[in-house]
Amino acid sequence: MPSPLIHDDPHAFGPYRPIARLGSGGMGTVYLARTAGGRTVALKTMHARIASDPAFRTRFRLETDAARVVGERFGAGVVDADPRAETPWFATEYVLGPPLDEAVQLCGPLPETSVRALGAALCGALGQLHASDVVHRDLKPSNVLITAYGPKVIDFGIARAAGDDHLTRVGVAVGTPAFMSPEQASGQEHTAAGDVFALAGLLVFAATGRPPFGHGQAADLLYRVQYTEPDLNGVPESLLPLLAQCLDKNPFRRPTTGWLASRLHDGGGEFADHLPDVLLADIARRATEVWQVMPQRLPAPAEDPDPGAPPAPARWSRRRLLLTGAGTTLAVAATGTAGAWAWSRWGGGPHTQPAPAPSNSLLPKKQLDSRWQIQVADPETYLSVDGLEYLPAQLHSVANLVVLVAGDSLNGVSAQTGKISWKSDDTVYTWQVASESDRVILVTEVDDGYIGSSVEDDASHANPLALASFDILSGTAEKPFVQFSDLNALPENQALCIADGVLYLVAGRGEFSQGFLSSQSWYVLAVDIGTGKRLWTAPLPKRRQDSSQLYFLAASVVGNRLVALQEADDGSVHAVVRDTRTGTVRWDRKLDGVAPDQVRQPLVTDAQHLYVGAGPLRALRLGDGGVAWDSKSARPGRTYGLPALGKGSLYAVEKGLGLVAFDPATGRVKWQEKGAQGAKADLKTAPVVGPDYAYTKRGGRLWAIDLSSHAPDHSYRTTGDRFMIHEKAGEIIALGGHFLAAFPLR
Template identity: 70%
Template sequence: MPSPLTHDDPQEIGPYRPVARLGSGGMGTVYLARTAGGRTVALKTMHARIASDPACRTRFRLETDAARVVGERYGAGVVDADARAETPWLATEYVLGPPLDDAVALCGPLPERTVRALGAALCGALGQLHASDVVHRDLKPSNVLVTAYGPKVIDFGIARAAGDEHLTRVGAAVGTPAFMSPEQAGGQEHSAAGDVFALAGLLVFAATGHPPFGHGQAADLLYRVQYTDPDLTGVPEGLVPVLVPCLDKNPFRRPTTDWLAARLHDGAGEFADHLPDALLADIARRATEVWQVAPQRLPAPADVPGTAPTAAPARWTRRRLLLTGAGATAALTAAGAGAWAVTREAGGPKPQPAPGPSNSLLPRKQLDSIWQIQVRPDDLFADVMPQGQLHVVDNMVVTVATELTGVVAQTGHRQWSMSLMDSDWEVASDGRRLLGLGPSDDRRAGKAGGDPLLLASVNLLTGELADPTVSLNEFNGELVADQMVCTANGVAYVAAGRGKYVDTTFSAAQTWYLFAYDMDAGKLLWTKPLPARRPGSVRLYFLSGSVVGRHLVALQEADDGTVHAVVRDTRDGTVRWDRPLDGVKAGRVQQPLTADDHRLYVGAGRLRALRLGDGGVAWDTGTTRPGRTYGLPALKDGTLYAVEKGLGLVAFDPVSGRVKWEEKGGQGARADLNAAPVIGTEYAYSKRGSQLWAVGLSSGAPAHSYKTTGDRFIAHENAKAVIAQGGGFLAAFPLR
């Protein structure tokens, strides 16, 4: 089971962060670790004291190669590896199941049906290795993990060999004495037949609870393996004639794995059907508990001066406090996919692991959720904080309120959290990566009126900045109206200014631009001037923005308060068309846009579709359904959905605007127009009061509901969850 990290365990290994220790041996340490997207892996590293030994590095590389050969069907799938790193490491799938020795300790000797299914599956694993001229050399119960889908073979003998300070050569015994073959015990060549011998011994252990040659000192075991008969007491009668030929002292008389597999099992049924209930329950427990492991690090001993090195803090400075009116109210504003908080002092904070529920500020709500965690309440900023401050990035959800928090979507585990009252984090995501925007600490390079503007990737594992990072001295990163409009395909689309900072959002002394920067290529693609804004304007240039093909689609508020749909060419920033949207209020459309390859769909009043090519109206409910009011739309699988005031959900054909169906039952009259519906495969989810209702896509009728404090919702397809934020909580509900 996992144990806490020690004081000198590394904070990061490659792109992975250790969470707990799984074990340590002569060659290295194995950690439970997590990726930036929240995936849990087993991370094996080599001890620094032997990393300089070429032979040890070669063994490590061979182990990695062998793990790749056996593949994820029969082994722990290799996720990533770097055998050339200063500290070589190997990241594999974290297998959700106990080692075979733990399974036997829990259940006692396994039933014959289990042993047969286990043995046949292990024959498949060894057969795959042997076909590639690879032998395991250290097959034993602790190196076989039992999952509900079959056993997986791990640890290809390398760590044990290095730990015993032996090399694989004639005359040196390498492996574990209790499960060695006779030729291996005598220091002779260990071939595929030796793995067959070890497998038979392992199956004796699974069926009886004891090794075939007993226990004792290594020398005694090595003698018995070479010269005495195995102890088959307790082996089921039907297995004895199958295993005895495999335990022959002469490797040339042993059968192949194909012969053994055919006599063990016919392959019928699922592997889980052959496992005892107690073992299945243990597998389920482990699958649940691994997500609950929180990072813990033991303190350094009193005589050790200092602890493990920590990662460098994020290179962010803080912005000035944006004051509205007479300057008495602190405001947080944002637009589109970006979000920003505004203060400025010297220095910058380091994101910290978020506190658990026991540190919560509010009483835990009784919600019908898969999980719920508390985030800092954002009620103080409800009037000016835009909706849509939930970002789906890989397997994570990044939420923006008065804190920026990274959460594993499937489990609710908080990877990190940082207060936005102390630091400016404006972020945008394209679903694969998270980009951040703020002022750079490189004051000497600033020539646009203040510190340069900083663009950087955000490490989803830590919340800190990561490469690629770029400092742009032609823009003033201190201006509070600098804005990350959106990002797509590695390109950041940013509104930024030049000129001195003033205690308002905009000033006549400032000039403003929209630019596109390719983060991967490290290249500024284009820069276009933006029209002047009225000094003192609170909202930013862009209410929302998104990239659709070669179109940068945005909603913007003009100085007269009208909202415009504006489409630019992503290749050069040229405005293709600009269309005012009558009847749309700016404060209601600060959420992600809804568009497909051909049309932009706008709600928050009439529901209409605008052609991306020329801005023309494709259809408008002001004509087809006059007098009706709609909330923000959602699009999925060729159908457009929106909440109609007084009716509930309505499904439209996005091409023609024709109604496909209307919600039945009358309960949709209470549906919230401010929250866009979330669409699954069976249900559409719509907020009604303090409940999230699931409406059947085939029936058009409400099916069930969940209690929620949320007022903004987003689908996380990978986690099969509706993520809800609001009322000081973040929660997940089933997405079906």
């Protein structure tokens, strides 16, 4: 219901004058507004505190676009918008009808005829969205308005193009837990089938007055959605088989909206004919009362007395300061043990103590087919510092451990038992760690004794760059074995890789900052770990002011070549090969059609080629950068995911088909996966190859494809989307969906 405006609500948005508040959330506020001519609209705005963030502006624009896609037949028609305004806004028709949750509260569970008509109409709305390759992702009773002419779907704040998760990396399970699909609840891709699952849950609510998975804490609901059967007591018997099929945990077994609509309703009669009289009367009442709403604005609150001068802030290290100011934190907890590494969100400037960890920081243990699992952070969540996006979480196989950065610390986990062996004391960035066999090297700093007069002064001063070995037995960083007075400890420094006792890294010189400065100088260099001697230094092109891209996406050494994927200042991706003896660039080839986010993965190389997927599959000669072969010639129009090498073959998932094995030298297809199960295999997750099986992700399972029969053999339930084989432990290590887990390598 409308509520009064508050004292600082704007007085106008274009020709629209707010007269009341309809609601407010994390992104913005919705107003009831009118034009001078009397047209009444619902006007949605973005909060001023996030309006300066380009990512949120883009999300707001996409919400407006999605509302336009669904149209005024199935949604609140967009009548005006200004996404470029200082406070972005868009105006829609004011829908004369209650949300479904209020309708059920008023009338009780709806009769079967109402539920069927409602479901068929919502199938039409979702079908319109899906035809434009958009998924809603938050279909719930409060986002469905009931009018005399049919339901209207609103709130497209987290709707997105199918398969595109770039704007939603901030959280894993985005949406409303009680009405999420299992794949959405586990952080996997939510497709059109996920909207069908949510629609079925919404119809269960309409028929029974309760969600299919009950009420409770978010963590409990997420668990039930993924692993328990829905409560369908009270659902009309004739609707049971339809809704049960829509609520199948496997998205590939759910029906389409078109098929479902034809089974729900024949389309006869007017929508109002199927609504209870009480609900029709409420719709009529709302149509009258909207004209009776008069503008009201609450006065400004009285000013609080001056609490006195704040205490002087404590001096923090630049690394801790940078992480704290970004508000990024995470928890690592050994599931089933007493100990936990808890973290919480720290906002604004530094504080002497962090806020307490949330009470639900330990999530319910997932029902996986794993040997062990522990709660960690999600690899899809990038560690972001004032808008800078860096490399996602990386798994390192070091001796008997899995080593990864969790939060701001380096952590060692036993690959065989899942026991947390140690957690580093110092702040560590995931992109400043390199490993090889049984050693880990950190790009770190040496405190030069500088003490600034304020936090800002401290942040602008850069300490000398240093390199240190990390003791994997004790979990402590050793004393730096070398420091460079001509290079600085900057957040954008990168440890690229280690090969034959040499560390390859990126380092800069200039003022400390949270982002690149055009005044800084940047280099790639090689350092002998044993002696600390710098073998060579090669300049890198300058970054533009406040650029957010790290120089390198991935790198490895093949023979006497440093092979890398490098991101240019314009966002394009280049394959670059340098001579490991001198740092000289041998060749540089732009990879058309490849986005940086697609290839932030370990490189796939052999002695002759660099293999690149994420579109067409191609092999580049390491000698000169020429194309040795390209799938576009042999299999035109086919799209491939990220490749993997093993057992003398190159493997990649082909869109709509499944796993395909290629001859690495010629690109000739050796075999392709049998059966139709591979049609929904994940192109974003690289396969991993064991002695007898290649493993690919599809939905919430990791499937093993038999390398002899070329058919799916067995699968593991998993929340992971990043996989690694730990050969010493004989395990497949999976990271994702808040959990690190191990599966048997068969």
